[in-house]
Amino acid sequence: MGGRYIKVAVIGVGHVGLVTAATLAKFGHEVVGLDSDSAKVEALQRKEMPFFEPGLQELVDETSSSGHLSFTKDAPSAFSGARCVFICVGTPARADGEANLMAVEAAATAVAEHVDGDVVLVQKSTVPVHTADRLHRLFARGCKHKITLVSSPEFLREGAAVADSLEPERILVGAEDPEAHEVMRELYAGVLDAGCRYFATDISTAELAKHACNAFLSLKISFANALARICEASGADVVRVADIMGSDPRIGREFLNAGIGFGGYCFPKDLLAFKAAASQLGYDFGLLDEISHINREALRATFDKVQDAVWNLESKRILVLGLAFKAGTDDVRESPALNLVRLLRGAGAHVVGHDPQANRAALAEIADLEVADDIYEAAETGEARESVIFTGFVQEEDLPEVYAGARAFAYPSLYEGYGNALVEAVFYGKPIVVNRYSVYESDIRPLGFRFIEISGAVTAETVREVREALANRRRQAAIARRN
Numbered sequence: 001m002g003g004r005y006i007k008v009a010v011i012g013v014g015h016v017g018l019v020t021a022a023t024l025a026k027f028g029h030e031v032v033g034l035d036s037d038s039a040k041v042e043a044l045q046r047k048e049m050p051f052f053e054p055g056l057q058e059l060v061d062e063t064s065s066s067g068h069l070s071f072t073k074d075a076p077s078a079f080s081g082a083r084c085v086f087i088c089v090g091t092p093a094r095a096d097g098e099a100n101l102m103a104v105e106a107a108a109t110a111v112a113e114h115v116d117g118d119v120v121l122v123q124k125s126t127v128p129v130h131t132a133d134r135l136h137r138l139f140a141r142g143c144k145h146k147i148t149l150v151s152s153p154e155f156l157r158e159g160a161a162v163a164d165s166l167e168p169e170r171i172l173v174g175a176e177d178p179e180a181h182e183v184m185r186e187l188y189a190g191v192l193d194a195g196c197r198y199f200a201t202d203i204s205t206a207e208l209a210k211h212a213c214n215a216f217l218s219l220k221i222s223f224a225n226a227l228a229r230i231c232e233a234s235g236a237d238v239v240r241v242a243d244i245m246g247s248d249p250r251i252g253r254e255f256l257n258a259g260i261g262f263g264g265y266c267f268p269k270d271l272l273a274f275k276a277a278a279s280q281l282g283y284d285f286g287l288l289d290e291i292s293h294i295n296r297e298a299l300r301a302t303f304d305k306v307q308d309a310v311w312n313l314e315s316k317r318i319l320v321l322g323l324a325f326k327a328g329t330d331d332v333r334e335s336p337a338l339n340l341v342r343l344l345r346g347a348g349a350h351v352v353g354h355d356p357q358a359n360r361a362a363l364a365e366i367a368d369l370e371v372a373d374d375i376y377e378a379a380e381t382g383e384a385r386e387s388v389i390f391t392g393f394v395q396e397e398d399l400p401e402v403y404a405g406a407r408a409f410a411y412p413s414l415y416e417g418y419g420n421a422l423v424e425a426v427f428y429g430k431p432i433v434v435n436r437y438s439v440y441e442s443d444i445r446p447l448g449f450r451f452i453e454i455s456g457a458v459t460a461e462t463v464r465e466v467r468e469a470l471a472n473r474r475r476q477a478a479i480a481r482r483n
Contacts, residue, residue, distance in 0.1 A: 004186055005029050009082040011107045013044060013071065015051060015161070015265070015331070016124060016154050017088030022056065023165040025063035027190055033071040034078035044071040052330040052357045055162035075114045084183055085111055086122045088154075090265075097272035099128050108135050111147065118146040120183045124154050126214075126270055128277040129207040132174075150175045150184060151203045153210035158264065159328025170197045174206025211274040214267055215288060220255040221262045222294035228258035229301065261298040263325035263334040268292070299336055303343045314348035323355035323362040323371075330357035332365055341366065 005028050010021040013033040025031040035041050040050050047064055049057050063069035072078050079085065089103035104125055111121055123132065132149050139147050151174035156164045168191055173184045181200055185192060192198055201209070224242060231238035238258050246253025262268075271288050278285040310316050325335040332338055335358075341351050353362055354372045362369060 006083045006183070006187060007081050008032070008084045008086065008187070009034055009078045010086045010088055011035075011078075011110070012087065012089040012103070012125075013040065013050070014088065014090065015053070015158065016156065017086070018044075018050070018060070019053065019056060019156060019161045019165050020086055020088055020124060020154070022059045022063050022069060023162070024187065025066075025069035026059060026166065027187070028068065029187065031063075031069050032078045032082075033069070034073070034075060035071070036073060038073050041071050041073045053161050054159065054328050059162055075110045076116075079111065079115045079119075081117070082115065082119055083117075084120045084122060084187065085115070086124050087111075088124045091125050091127055091269075091273070093269040093272045097276040099126075099269070099273040099276070101127060101131065101134075104131065105134075105138065108138055112139055112143040115145055115147070118148070120148045120150055120180050122150045122152050122184070123207075124152055126153055126210050126266065126273075127151075127207060128211070128273055129204050129281075131207060132203040148175070148177045148180045149203065150180045151206035152184065153206060155210075155213070158331055159326055167191065167194075168196050170199060172199045172201070172206050172209060174201045174203040176203060211270055211277065214270040215274050215291070217255050218262055218267045218271055218291050218295070219287070221257075221259075222291045222298070224256045224258045225261060225298040225301075226294050228298075259298065260302045260336045260340065261295040263336045263339070264331060265333040268295075268334045299339055299343070303340060303347075306344070307347065312348075313344060316349050318344050318349045318351045320344075320351055320353045321355070323353050324358035330355070330361050332358050332361045335362075335365075338362060338365055341369065 007030045008021075008024050009032050010017050010024075011034050013021060013035045017033065017035075021031045021033040033041075033044065043050060044060070047057075047061055049060065060069065087104060087107045089107050091099045091101060091104065094100050104123070104127060108121070111119065121135075123135070132151060135149055151172075153172060155168070155170065155172070168188075171184070171188050171192070173181060175181055175184070185198065188196070188198075199206075224238070227241060228238045230236070231241060242256040242258075243253065245251050246256055271292055275285050275288045278288075306318075307313055320337060320341055323335060323337050323341075324330055324332055325337070341353065344351050350370075352370045352372055353359070355362065359371045359373070363371060
């Protein structure tokens with residue numbers, strides 16, 4: 001891929017570190033993943049993934065088999081001969097919102113103690129601005145070798161992290177030493193030659209940029225959810241409004257979809273950390289508080305709509321299909337789906353969950369949650385008087401048998417092909433509760449089910465497709481009965 005190959009150590013093989021290590025190994029570098037979790041390291045040595053990420057298993061298999069990627073819990077061996085070390089450890093929020101940087105400090109201390117030559121130390125964890133100043137003071141207390149600091153935050157999307165890492169849109173590198181930029185350009189020579197943008201900044205700019213990006217994406221989501229409330233009250237179509245907004249290149253369409261709010265590890269804790277960092281710098285960033293408030297409001301609005309749809313939640317069986325915070329991952333940290341589960345259970349509902357990837361992770365968060373291994377098991381209603389299905393990440397071909405066992409449906413986040421889901425619901429004569437995307441009431445009510453709008457609307461073309469597909473299903477059923 002161009003450039004010379006470099007020995008790299010990556011500290012922390014979680015969602016960021018493992019993808020980073022495997023990607024750099026794919027680029028041809030010699031990479032060692034270092035982690036203090038012995039069980040995780042041993043599993044990775046057996047090529048067993050600690051979490052699900054599309055394409056990651058194959059990437060780790062390939063790079064491990066080629067000899068470019070290995071794993072260890074021994075710091076001296078990981079750092080031996082390394083020219084570059086990446087810190088990819090977690091920075092969770094403290095009770096006051098500040099980022100907990102204990103793992104960053106421990107990683108930097110290990111580098112200072114065990115490297116056997118000059119290294120470029122790349123801080124990839126999301127940290128508050130001026131964290132590098134702290135690290136400089138730590139290294140000044142005594143280190144045998146030169147450690148050149150770099151801030152290079154990650155911009156990976158869970159569920160698409162491998163693709164984002166192999167073909168990044170941009171590489172951000174904050175450094176004060178020109179030599180550090182030379183090393184980073186060598187690391188990413190192939191993608192840079194292919195046209196990836198390289199942003200060279202000072203360290204403080206790079207540190208701040210990551211928090212700014214996550215805060216602004218959170219802002220767009222919360223704006224869309226607040227807009228949905230206004231559209232519901234006015235009768236306007238929030239999807240069309242978002243489409244119109246998104247057609248303006250100054251705004252863009254991504255992250256303007258209304259729903260039940262954002263979650264995951266990054267956005268919630270990064271908002272808190274950014275607010276705390278701003279306060280330490282003397283600025284009260286009140287807008288960040290409002291973003292979080294609207295996010296909580298979106299979840300509550302969804303719960304209220306469901307409660308209104310089924311009336312009393314006690315004794316009602318609620319099926320929640322999709323438990324991770326987004327599709328394509330098993331990450332349930334700050335998952336809106338699990339937060340909704342907690343609200344429903346708190347109101348007395350009997351909740352059954354299913355997720356193609358996240359069942360085990362969900363049980364780690366809610367130990368007594370009933371989870372089903374497949375959606376057919378989940379759809380069995382038993383003695384329940386009424387069922388509601390929240391479906392997020394279910395394969396379209398699996399839906400018909402699920403519908404046969406439930407009376408009402410709710411969609412917190414729809415997948416591609418949801419038109420057929422509506423067809424199935426109508427075919428079985430079920431009421432439906434729709435969130436995020438809704439079908440025009442005047443077109444859907446005559447088809448025989450109750451309509452409760454939470455936010456949004458699909459197009460008239462989709463309604464026509466639903467009608468045509470429904471007619472075909474009814475014709476097929478009539479033919480089957482005659483035969």
